[in-house]
Amino acid sequence: MQSRDQEEVIAQYLTRRMSEVERVAFEQKISESPQLSQKIEFEKQIAQGIKNYKKGILKSRLDQLELSPSAVETTSIVTKTILAGITAVVIGGLSYFMLTPDEILVIENQETMIGNDGMTEDENAKISLDIDTTYAILSDKKEDERTSSITKYIENTRIKVSKKQSKKGSKSDKVTLQSEVEVVLPDMDGTEMYFDEPFDSLQDFSDDLMKNQAQVNSVPELEIEIEMKRTKKLKYIYVGEKLTLIGDFSASPYQIIEDNTIVEKKLYLYFEQEYYVLTVTSEKKALIPVKDMRLLDYLVDLRNK
Amino acid sequence: MTEQQILDHISRGDETALDYLYKKYYPMMTKMVLKNNGTVEEANDVYQDALIVFWQKVISGDLKITSKISTYLYSICKNCWLKELSRKKRLSYTDQEGSIVQSEPEDIMSKVVQDAMEVLGDPCKSVLTYYYFNEMSMSEIADRMNYSNADTVKAKKYKCKKRLDVLIKKNYAQEDFFN
Numbered sequence: 374m375q376s377r378d379q380e381e382v383i384a385q386y387l388t389r390r391m392s393e394v395e396r397v398a399f400e401q402k403i404s405e406s407p408q409l410s411q412k413i414e415f416e417k418q419i420a421q422g423i424k425n426y427k428k429g430i431l432k433s434r435l436d437q438l439e440l441s442p443s444a445v446e447t448t449s450i451v452t453k454t455i456l457a458g459i460t461a462v463v464i465g466g467l468s469y470f471m472l473t474p475d476e477i478l479v480i481e482n483q484e485t486m487i488g489n490d491g492m493t494e495d496e497n498a499k500i501s502l503d504i505d506t507t508y509a510i511l512s513d514k515k516e517d518e519r520t521s522s523i524t525k526y527i528e529n530t531r532i533k534v535s536k537k538q539s540k541k542g543s544k545s546d547k548v549t550l551q552s553e554v555e556v557v558l559p560d561m562d563g564t565e566m567y568f569d570e571p572f573d574s575l576q577d578f579s580d581d582l583m584k585n586q587a588q589v590n591s592v593p594e595l596e597i598e599i600e601m602k603r604t605k606k607l608k609y610i611y612v613g614e615k616l617t618l619i620g621d622f623s624a625s626p627y628q629i630i631e632d633n634t635i636v637e638k639k640l641y642l643y644f645e646q647e648y649y650v651l652t653v654t655s656e657k658k659a660l661i662p663v664k665d666m667r668l669l670d671y672l673v674d675l676r677n678k
Numbered sequence: 679m680t681e682q683q684i685l686d687h688i689s690r691g692d693e694t695a696l697d698y699l700y701k702k703y704y705p706m707m708t709k710m711v712l713k714n715n716g717t718v719e720e721a722n723d724v725y726q727d728a729l730i731v732f733w734q735k736v737i738s739g740d741l742k743i744t745s746k747i748s749t750y751l752y753s754i755c756k757n758c759w760l761k762e763l764s765r766k767k768r769l770s771y772t773d774q775e776g777s778i779v780q781s782e783p784e785d786i787m788s789k790v791v792q793d794a795m796e797v798l799g800d801p802c803k804s805v806l807t808y809y810y811f812n813e814m815s816m817s818e819i820a821d822r823m824n825y826s827n828a829d830t831v832k833a834k835k836y837k838c839k840k841r842l843d844v845l846i847k848k849n850y851a852q853e854d855f856f857n
Contacts, residue, residue, distance in 0.1 A: 377836060384839070388813050389738075418784060419846060420810050422791020424734075426803075427811040429792065431733070432726045434693065435700050 383413060387420045595640075597629060607660040611640065611651050618642070619657060630676065641672060648672045681747050688736045691812055691822070696733055700726075703748055707755045716759065724762060728754040738813040787850065794845035802838035809835055 385391050386399055403410050596615040599622055607620035616629065627644040629651075640651040647662040648669060663669055679687075679698065687695035707728065711721035731754050735741040741750070795803055804823060808814045816828035816835075825831050 380836065380839065381832075384809070388810060390813075418787040419791055419842070421784070422788045422846075423795065423806050423810040425788045426792040426795045427807040428727075428730050431693070431696065431730050435696070435726050435729070436722075438697055438700060440701060440704055 383416050384420075386413070387417055595629070595631065607644070607649075608657045609642070609649075609651060609660055610655065610657055611653050612655040616640070616651065620660075628676065630672070643672070643676055681743075684747065685736055685743060688733060689739075691737060691808075691814070696729065699732075699747070699751075700729055703751055706748065707751060710752065710755055711759050714759065715763075720759075720762065724758045725755060728758045731758070734811070787846075790846055790849045791842075794842055794849060797845055798838065798842055801834070802841060805831065805835050805838050806842065 382399065386396065391399065403413055598615065598617040600617055600619040601623070602620050604620055607618070607622075609619060610617040618627070622644065625645050627642060630641040630643065631639075641663075642649040642651055642660065644660075649660045650663060652658075663672065684695050684699065687698075704725065707725040708718075708721035711724050712718070716724065728751060732741075732747075732751055736743075743750070795806070798806075801823060805819060808819045808822065814822070816831045819831045819835075820826070820828050823831070825834065
């Protein structure tokens with residue numbers, strides 16, 4: 374074989390330009406010739422060197438790219454952004470169930486604005502009914518700088534709460550119910566270490582997150598109704614922005630977790646140590662606990678923070 | 679840009695698609711490393727490596743996309759980071775043993791080749807990287823570099839490779855001597 378031809382054949386072999394038949398025949402030759410084998414080894418290193426050279430150029434190119442501030446801040450903020458956007462947790466308490474079974478509590482129409490100094494009430498908010506609502510204060514005095522980073526993302530978030538009707542047949546016409554609306558901020562120092570296999574739901578979530586990384590849209594108005602039924606079977610209806618929980622929710626508080634960072638909002642329910650995914654349904658649907666371990670981990674992590 | 683459009687751009691060797699992807703998935707990919715004991719520098723490095731692996735796979739036609747780009751990238755990133763963690767563990771073990779860490783012959787060679795490529799200059803640099811890194815065909819290289827046909831590229835590539843060999847042999851002998 375001429376030197377030039379051999380060079381060409383070796384290059385073709387190393388860059389996988391040979392057919393299967395050619396490759397097998399050539400490997401047979403290599404195994405029979407230590408000299409050729411040595412030559413291949415040397416050429417392989419050169420080919421790798423050329424690849425590394427190009428790789429270095431591409432890496433320099435990437436290093437010089439200007440990333441948006443939100444992307445750069447990902448090292449400390451991304452987790453927080455996700456959580457700040459994800460969780461508007463509505464906690465329903467036992468006191469809700471002081472109502473008779475056919476009574477309904479609706480959460481709507483009370484506005485709260487979140488500003489740089491934490492959460493302040495919107496003066497124009499309509500508190501339409503007798504509900505004593507308390508708000509979790511967002512600001513973390515120790516971490517003013519971080520808080521302002523967070524509020525940058527959530528400054529337009531509104532949470533609307535009100536009570537629709539008072540207790541029927543109560544001794545007093547006015548019934549004061551204690552309920553709490555809490556916007557859960559992420560743990561600033563969350564450094565939990567774990568590997569999570571890519572799985573569809575998280576991938577979808579992450580992908581969607583990319584589209585919304587710069588800001589969290591306002592939390593849509595969510596109306597929650599409880600239809601009290603003395604049954605172990607829990608059901609729900611979720612249509613429009615109205616969620617109806619059906620069953621006996623009186624044993625312990627429940628939480629509704631809204632994920633608003635993604636294009637299609639996701640809603641989860643936490644009740645009695647179980648998590649449930651709430652999907653849009655206009656008919657009564659059974660609540661089935663989440664079993665996917667990774668999704669559970671994610672939700673537990675989210676809720677704990 | 680749709681995923682298919684991104685893949686089309688990559689297949690054509692359009693490096694702006696690399697920039698686009700880098701920016702698009704930066705938070706997601708680096709977060710994975712950061713959440714698993716990595717530093718910002720390591721996160722950047724791993725993500726860049728993963729993205730280049732992905733780029734190479736697409737450009738060489740090795741990758742049949744059946745899932746989202748982010749899913750592939752995430753898997754590659756994870757593998758790269760696991761590999762890096764294992765390398766770090768090995769290094770740390772070697773340090774404890776008090777061994778002198780020596781450069782691998784492959785690393786020396788790679789450095790020699792990279793230096794030689796710089797000396798070589800264009801158009802040889804481009805011809806060789808298109809051939810070895812992008813694994814483009816002679817006709818594709820001819821189109822990209824405005825050569826008349828594939829044979830012209832083949833002859834050019836041969837000459838360039840010969841020049842590179844000379845530079846490598848000269849420098850590798852010196853490196854080998856010093857190491």
